[in-house]
Amino acid sequence: MKVALRVFGTAILFVGGFGQLAGLREYIHAAPLPQQMAHEMTSEVKIDNFSFSPAALQIKTGTKVTWTNADDIPHTVVSDDKIFKSKALDTDEKFSFTFDKPGTYPYFCSLHPKMTAKVVVQ
Amino acid sequence: MKKEDEIKFDHNGDGIDRRGFLKCMAWAGTGTLCVMKGGVMKSFSLSRLGELEPAAAEGELSFVQISDSHMGFNKPANPDVIGTLKAAIEKINALPGKPEFLLHTGDITHLSKPEEFDNVQQLLKDAKVKESFYVPGEHDVAIDEGKEYLERYGKGTKGAGWHSFDKNGVHFVGLVNVVNLKAGGLGTLGQGQLEWFEDDLKAKKSSTPIVVFAHIPLWSVYPEWGWGTEDSSQALSYLKRFGSVTVLNGHIHQTMQKVEGNVTFHTAASTAFPQPAPGKADSPGPMKVPAEQLRSVLGVTSVNFVRGQKALAVVDSNLS
Numbered sequence: 248m249k250v251a252l253r254v255f256g257t258a259i260l261f262v263g264g265f266g267q268l269a270g271l272r273e274y275i276h277a278a279p280l281p282q283q284m285a286h287e288m289t290s291e292v293k294i295d296n297f298s299f300s301p302a303a304l305q306i307k308t309g310t311k312v313t314w315t316n317a318d319d320i321p322h323t324v325v326s327d328d329k330i331f332k333s334k335a336l337d338t339d340e341k342f343s344f345t346f347d348k349p350g351t352y353p354y355f356c357s358l359h360p361k362m363t364a365k366v367v368v369q
Numbered sequence: 370m371k372k373e374d375e376i377k378f379d380h381n382g383d384g385i386d387r388r389g390f391l392k393c394m395a396w397a398g399t400g401t402l403c404v405m406k407g408g409v410m411k412s413f414s415l416s417r418l419g420e421l422e423p424a425a426a427e428g429e430l431s432f433v434q435i436s437d438s439h440m441g442f443n444k445p446a447n448p449d450v451i452g453t454l455k456a457a458i459e460k461i462n463a464l465p466g467k468p469e470f471l472l473h474t475g476d477i478t479h480l481s482k483p484e485e486f487d488n489v490q491q492l493l494k495d496a497k498v499k500e501s502f503y504v505p506g507e508h509d510v511a512i513d514e515g516k517e518y519l520e521r522y523g524k525g526t527k528g529a530g531w532h533s534f535d536k537n538g539v540h541f542v543g544l545v546n547v548v549n550l551k552a553g554g555l556g557t558l559g560q561g562q563l564e565w566f567e568d569d570l571k572a573k574k575s576s577t578p579i580v581v582f583a584h585i586p587l588w589s590v591y592p593e594w595g596w597g598t599e600d601s602s603q604a605l606s607y608l609k610r611f612g613s614v615t616v617l618n619g620h621i622h623q624t625m626q627k628v629e630g631n632v633t634f635h636t637a638a639s640t641a642f643p644q645p646a647p648g649k650a651d652s653p654g655p656m657k658v659p660a661e662q663l664r665s666v667l668g669v670t671s672v673n674f675v676r677g678q679k680a681l682a683v684v685d686s687n688l689s
Contacts, residue, residue, distance in 0.1 A: 297594075297652035319444040319655050321480055321511060327552050335480055335511035338444065355552035358507045361595040363553050 289313065292364070294322050294336070294356075299364035308368055311345040322362065327353040430537040433461050433468045433498065434582070434670040436619030437639035439508065440489045441479035446642040446655035447663060450479075451488065456688040457640040457669045458496045464671055469536060471498040474619035474637060475506025475547065475584030481517055490521070505530055506584040506620060507547040515548060531562050533569050539674055540573050542566065544583040546598045556585030556598035556620075563600065567607045578613040578674060578681065586618040588627060588634045591647035596621050608632065615672070615681045621653075624668065624685045635683050638668035664689035 288310040293300045295317040306312065314324045316336040324333040324342050330352060333342035346352065346368040356362035438454050447453060461468065471493070478485035493501060503522045510518055515529055526532040529545040544566065546556035558566075573579070581587065587604065589597035598604075608614045614632040622644035627634045642655045643666040650656070658666055665687045673682040 297654065318652075319442075319446065321508070323511070335508075337480060353552065357550055358511055359595055360550040360552055360554045361593070 287311065291315065292324075293317055294324075294362075297322075297356075297359055297362055299324075299354075299356075299362060302364040304364070304366045306346060306366060306368055308349050309345065309347060310368070311343055312366060313341050313343040315339065315341050321358065322356045323358055324354055325357045327355065332357075430539055430674040431464075431466045431468050432470050432472060432536075432672055433464070434472045434474060434617050434637050434672060435461075435640055436474040436584075436637040436670075437476040437506065437622055437641055438473070438489055439476055439479045439639065439641035441482060441485040442641055442655075444642075444655060446657045447667075450641040451492065453664065453667050453688060454489070454492050454640045455495075456664060457667070458492065460669050460686060460688060461671075462495070462497045466673070468498050468671060470500040470502060471496055472541075472543075472582050472617065473501065473503045474582050474617060475504050476508045476619065476639075477503065477506070477518075479508055481509055481512045483517060486517060486521055502532075502534070502541070502543060502582075503530070504543040504545055504582060504584055505547055507550070510548055527565060528559075528562055531565065537674070539578045539580060540570075541580045541582070542569060544581060544587075544604065546583050546585045546587070546601075551599075554599050555592060555595055556583075556601075558598060558600050558604055563603050566604055570607050570611075573611075575610045576612055578615070579608060579611050580615045580617065580672075580681070581608070582617040584618065585620045586634065586636055587616050588629070590621055590625060590636070594647065594653045596647065596653070605632065613681065615683070617670070617672070617683075621647075622656075623666075624670070626683070633681065633683070635670070637670040638666065638685060638687070640667055640669070640688070643667065 288307060290304060290306050290310050290312045292304055292312060292314045294314055297318065304312065314333070314336070316322050316338060319338055321335040321337050323335055324331070326332065331344040331354070335358065336342055346366060349368045352366040352368065354364060354366070435457055439450055440454070442450050461471070477489050505515060505518045509515065510529070519530055523530055529548045531543060531545050533540065533542040535541070544558060544562065546558050549559060550557055570579070583598070585598055586596055587598050587601040591597070608631070612631060616632060616634045618634070618636045619639070621636050622639035622642065623636065623646065624638050625636045643658060644653050645656050668685050668687040671684045671686070673684070675682070
């Protein structure tokens, strides 16, 4: 299992959350795929109390970042350069984006623009 | 906290010191009537209304303001925003003087959904007012940059929904400060709207009472929480020459008032849920109060204009 999930050059984008990933794992187990298909690096950002946590997320290229809104008020996740832009996330809703290029990606909540943070991709 | 220091407006040019400004702050639920006469504002607790001159209660123009109905919100702070909006409408319908029209200062909906807009439109049909005027809050432009809002309320407006109209000699301007917000910033009016606003006021005599309404406060209530507008000082500079200016806002879900020179600023309570006083919580999120107290921290605002007195009386009443 771990071998199948090792990091390889080609990243696969999973559209769903961990549930689908778990499903895929089972699928891999049942019928082994070429190794480069099985890979995912993930990271989480929590939106809580009108702030992003962590405010500066360090990740490796190819990581999928998932934001989850834990507030009772909707928020958005919008890159300053409009590279990524979520819809308004209601409570417990999620937004994911995979960072394929190194760099620093500042972002904010377009509804509450005092909420700012960044993702640093190495 | 030195709130005075956060206020950047310097539009009077009359040498009045900040310390000389008469201001009053009324937290939601206390119920305060503020009357401005000749640039001096007096405030009365609702329990002392008997001290008011009768003329202040029966003006030539009265209207109501409601705000932040957040239709679609269903969290513990208020699982029944329909019920509290209905209570607000009952409050309006029970006012002694029939209000000429209703202003909604934004966050009509919680998530800009068509069914949320539908619900509010349906409920407000029961309000005994001839007309209603709106400006959007950030929640009304959250999913489609305001497309749905403009389809419903954009008729006769410009840009993101800004507009002006005249009623009984009072000039009303609805401004939009919730679109194209910049990272790290506050509410924004933008250059295009500012130019329109300056032009809109040009033909008005200095004696014309002006009422400006917008969602996010046009004064720096608490910039740390985004409770202010980046370029409001520019907008307010156009109002210097007018003798009577009233600014009505929402967004902060509590009543607050301030007088600076010729301008009276007022924020209305929400009809949906209260928010904490500036800096009194970790964040400005919905404030949960005991169910039996909820309606005491929600409310409607009625405004009364009496010609000749240059007075606009602003009365907040809660829903309990």
